[in-house]
Amino acid sequence: MNQLLLGLNEQQVAAVTAPDGPVIVLAGPGSGKTRVLTHRIAWLIEEKGIRPWQILAVTFTNKAAKEMRERIEGILGEDLRGLQVGTFHATCARILRREVAENLPNFTRDFVIFDVDDQKSAVEQAMKDLNIDTKKFNPSNMRSGISQAKSALIRPDEYEANNYVGELIGRIYRRYQEILIANNAMDFDDLLMNTVTMFEQSPHVALNYQQRFQHILVDEFQDTNLTQYGIISQLIGDNNIFIVGDADQSIYKWRGADVRNLMRFRQDFPNPTEILLEQNYRSTQIILDGAKAIIQQNPNRVHKDLFTTREDGNQIIVREAYNDLEEADMVITAIQNLRLDSYLPGDCAIMYRTNAQSRVMEEAFVRAGIPYRLVGATRFYGRREIKDIIAYLRVLHNPADEFSLKRIINVPRRSIGDKTFNQLRDWGLRNGWQPGEALLELAAQPEQSPLSGRALKALLSFAMLYRKWFDLKDQMPLVELLDLILEDINFTGYLNDGTQEGQDRWDNVMEFRNVTLLAAEMPLDQFLEEIALVADADFTDGNEGATLLTLHAAKGLEYPVVFIVGLEDGLLPHSRSIGSSDPEEMAEERRLFYVGITRAQDRLYMSYAFQRMAWGRLETSTPSRFLNDIPEHLVDSRFQSNRSRRQATKARVSEWSWSGGGSSRSRVSRSGGGRSSRSSGSSWQRAKGDDRSRPKKRVTASVPPPKNLPKPRAEEMPEALEPLARKSELSFHTGDKVHHVKFGSGIVMSSKLTGSDEEVTVAFSDVGVKRLAASIAKLEKL
DNA sequence: TCACCTGGTGTTTTT
DNA sequence: CACCAGGTGA
Numbered sequence: 001m002n003q004l005l006l007g008l009n010e011q012q013v014a015a016v017t018a019p020d021g022p023v024i025v026l027a028g029p030g031s032g033k034t035r036v037l038t039h040r041i042a043w044l045i046e047e048k049g050i051r052p053w054q055i056l057a058v059t060f061t062n063k064a065a066k067e068m069r070e071r072i073e074g075i076l077g078e079d080l081r082g083l084q085v086g087t088f089h090a091t092c093a094r095i096l097r098r099e100v101a102e103n104l105p106n107f108t109r110d111f112v113i114f115d116v117d118d119q120k121s122a123v124e125q126a127m128k129d130l131n132i133d134t135k136k137f138n139p140s141n142m143r144s145g146i147s148q149a150k151s152a153l154i155r156p157d158e159y160e161a162n163n164y165v166g167e168l169i170g171r172i173y174r175r176y177q178e179i180l181i182a183n184n185a186m187d188f189d190d191l192l193m194n195t196v197t198m199f200e201q202s203p204h205v206a207l208n209y210q211q212r213f214q215h216i217l218v219d220e221f222q223d224t225n226l227t228q229y230g231i232i233s234q235l236i237g238d239n240n241i242f243i244v245g246d247a248d249q250s251i252y253k254w255r256g257a258d259v260r261n262l263m264r265f266r267q268d269f270p271n272p273t274e275i276l277l278e279q280n281y282r283s284t285q286i287i288l289d290g291a292k293a294i295i296q297q298n299p300n301r302v303h304k305d306l307f308t309t310r311e312d313g314n315q316i317i318v319r320e321a322y323n324d325l326e327e328a329d330m331v332i333t334a335i336q337n338l339r340l341d342s343y344l345p346g347d348c349a350i351m352y353r354t355n356a357q358s359r360v361m362e363e364a365f366v367r368a369g370i371p372y373r374l375v376g377a378t379r380f381y382g383r384r385e386i387k388d389i390i391a392y393l394r395v396l397h398n399p400a401d402e403f404s405l406k407r408i409i410n411v412p413r414r415s416i417g418d419k420t421f422n423q424l425r426d427w428g429l430r431n432g433w434q435p436g437e438a439l440l441e442l443a444a445q446p447e448q449s450p451l452s453g454r455a456l457k458a459l460l461s462f463a464m465l466y467r468k469w470f471d472l473k474d475q476m477p478l479v480e481l482l483d484l485i486l487e488d489i490n491f492t493g494y495l496n497d498g499t500q501e502g503q504d505r506w507d508n509v510m511e512f513r514n515v516t517l518l519a520a521e522m523p524l525d526q527f528l529e530e531i532a533l534v535a536d537a538d539f540t541d542g543n544e545g546a547t548l549l550t551l552h553a554a555k556g557l558e559y560p561v562v563f564i565v566g567l568e569d570g571l572l573p574h575s576r577s578i579g580s581s582d583p584e585e586m587a588e589e590r591r592l593f594y595v596g597i598t599r600a601q602d603r604l605y606m607s608y609a610f611q612r613m614a615w616g617r618l619e620t621s622t623p624s625r626f627l628n629d630i631p632e633h634l635v636d637s638r639f640q641s642n643r644s645r646r647q648a649t650k651a652r653v654s655e656w657s658w659s660g661g662g663s664s665r666s667r668v669s670r671s672g673g674g675r676s677s678r679s680s681g682s683s684w685q686r687a688k689g690d691d692r693s694r695p696k697k698r699v700t701a702s703v704p705p706p707k708n709l710p711k712p713r714a715e716e717m718p719e720a721l722e723p724l725a726r727k728s729e730l731s732f733h734t735g736d737k738v739h740h741v742k743f744g745s746g747i748v749m750s751s752k753l754t755g756s757d758e759e760v761t762v763a764f765s766d767v768g769v770k771r772l773a774a775s776i777a778k779l780e781k782l
Numbered sequence: 783t784c785a786c787c788t789g790g791t792g793t794t795t796t797t
Numbered sequence: 798c799a800c801c802a803g804g805t806g807a
Contacts, residue, residue, distance in 0.1 A: 784806105786805085786806090787803105789804100790800105790801090790802090790803105791800085791802105792798105
């Protein structure tokens with residue numbers, strides 16, 4: 001048997017060796033689809049005599065592309081130059097860079113790529129130009145409306161509105177596009193849309209690529225949008241298309257992905273070879289059963305019979321935490337204990353629905369001194385100081401980029417304000433110069449400019465710098481150019497303001513310098529393109545620490561141990577989907593959960609918190625409805641389910657935490673927490689340094705009603721509808737011994753009246769200090 | 783022009 | 798709570 005097919009199962013072999021023509025591989029999670037893709041490409045090259053450059057493979061992330069290339073090179077043991085592997089965006093950017101000059105009017109090959117921030121600025125500009133109130137209509141919403149349109153291959157002149165906001169979006173879209181052209185810029189969506197446009201307008205270019213790519217392979221097909229489908233259609237001709245996907249893992253509808261592309265594919269490419277990969281090589285039976293139970297609840301899906309040979313395994317552990325801080329501590333303790341089972345932090349991933357949840361987790365890791373890696377959140381290239389530096393490079397590369405110039409012309413401060421900037425701009429406009437060119441002209445002939453006095457002096461000294469860099473930019477390696485700029489503008493002095501934050505920012509700049517160092521001889525345009533297209537998910541490598549990431553970013557990854565935190569209604573499923581009239585939104589939340597679960601190889605932990613901090617307030621939450629769909633026998637849970645929770649409340653506290661109780665639980669309680677001015681009795685907690693209890697600037701003298709007191713869950717308080725009686729006397733006092741059904745016994749540290757309730761702080765022997773509302777907590781005096 | 787304040791607003795998820 | 802845009806005074 002061919003070496004390439006060794007160790008593959010029957011279906012995988014069928015996929016790898018599938019005949020020419022359209023092929024659909026429906027691949028369940030963990031079914032080895034990456035393996036199939038890499039072996040397929042290797043098979044084409046080795047057995048079918050296809051040259052590497054005749055193959056185009058499209059992946060979802062840059063990282064996946066890199067891995068795929070390396071794996072194929074590993075299999076074939078040769079350098080596969082010419083093999084085109086990349087994301088849609090990277091592939092299109094590459095094609096456009098080469099063809100745009102001759103084949104797409106309005107752009108030169110030096111076009112820049114606008115990220116979401118740049119897009120927002122451009123949208124705001126467009127709205128200003130059109131006299132549309134940016135307060136009344138959120139530019140972000142307008143931006144996403146435009147993005148949706150572009151994802152569906154609707155060009156500005158094709159945009160049809162069916163309501164008032166749509167009409168606005170249409171107008172803004174048209175103006176926005178003009179602005180981009182003026183700036184020689186494309187946004188992410190343009191990379192795709194303009195490629196299709198170019199292929200349509202210049203069929204010979206499309207034909208050229210058709211002749212080159214005899215085999216096109218697309219991964220994660222369920223998350224392609226209409227425009228991407230258009231690209232494939234243009235490229236495919238009579239060539240061979242091989243797609244891999246799983247409708248159950250479609251989680252990007254919100255950004256224009258269209259699962260119906262699978263249907264379209266079946267229509268446009270009749271009688272495809274269809275292969276189902278159902279054997280899971282990743283997870284234990286229990287984890288897989290849990291995942292199946294979740295996904296089965298979705299309507300209108302094609303049933304798949306996933307199975308694994310990894311029998312049994314540990315039960316899925318589900319736990320409730322008192323609040324988000326305790327939830328984080330539970331994760332930490334669990335990770336510490338997992339060492340006993342030989343799992344290192346690097347084997348663990350913590351997944352959450354929203355980036356905002358990462359903060360509390362991160363702080364817990366820092367406290368515990370456990371190494372971790374945060375994926376996303378404040379993305380590296382999104383940091384202000386990094387964006388500033390990139391803006392310098394961008395405006396040097398593309399003098400038309402007004403937004404970048406505007407960003408940096410007064411950073412660091414050089415007394416160049418809006419007025420001066422606009423004068424420069426208008427001067428350029430009158431003479432047909434791009435903003436960067438206007439700077440060069442100013443440096444050459446300052447006396448011709450309409451500026452004078454202080455403004456001229458300030459601007460001129462910047463223009464001289466700009467000209468210097470501009471002349472040198474192609475004559476020195478990137479790092480040297482960067483160093484020169486940093487030196488000339490004294491960026492250190494600007495950032496290093498003596499604070500830790502300043503230091504961190506400078507460190508980031510140095511980190512960025514390393515990137516340019518690695519880029520070595522790379523020309524500026526290519527460098528800018530690469531950093532524009534990197535994604536958070538590209539940084540998930542390495543196993544020095546636990547990985548913190550969103551469920552979206554977890555797609556395509558796997559870990560021995562997975563924690564899914566924040567399993568609460570409103571978070572997962574997200575509140576936006578709960579209130580939505582479109583049932584697809586809820587279905588997508590469910591798929592997201594499914595994706596998370598199926599990342600786990602050996603162990604799976606889930607948690608939810610009774611209350612958590614959100615928008616600076618303390619919110620009470622209900623466990624996620626999804627939890628009810630996991631059969632009880634798969635779950636090791638203190639609260640088996642909502643149904644039997646009341647019964648389970650009797651269990652001992654020690655069973656309650658993942659670890660069996662333990663160290664530093666007192667960290668878990670939250671002081672301050674949005675409720676106002678506290679009595680001095682609890683000040684000792686502040687000393688422990690809960691940074692959320694930082695003294696507030698404004699202290700209100702009166703005590704507002706405690707709007708945010710934890711609300712009781714219905715089954716704990718049958719008469720919940722009755723308003724709480726106004727209390728006037730303390731029923732608990734410092735030193736009282738009390739007992740709590742959940743936390744066991746403890747001693748009252750302090751107690752005080754809040755608007756309509758009594759707030760008791762208790763030190764429990766097992767779980768540490770808790771702050772409780774007397775009306776709810778059912779504290780028993782001993 | 784800039785430093786400082788204030789009030790409004792927002793957290794889904796990302797190439 | 799945290800971030801921004803926009804306003805104000807120096």
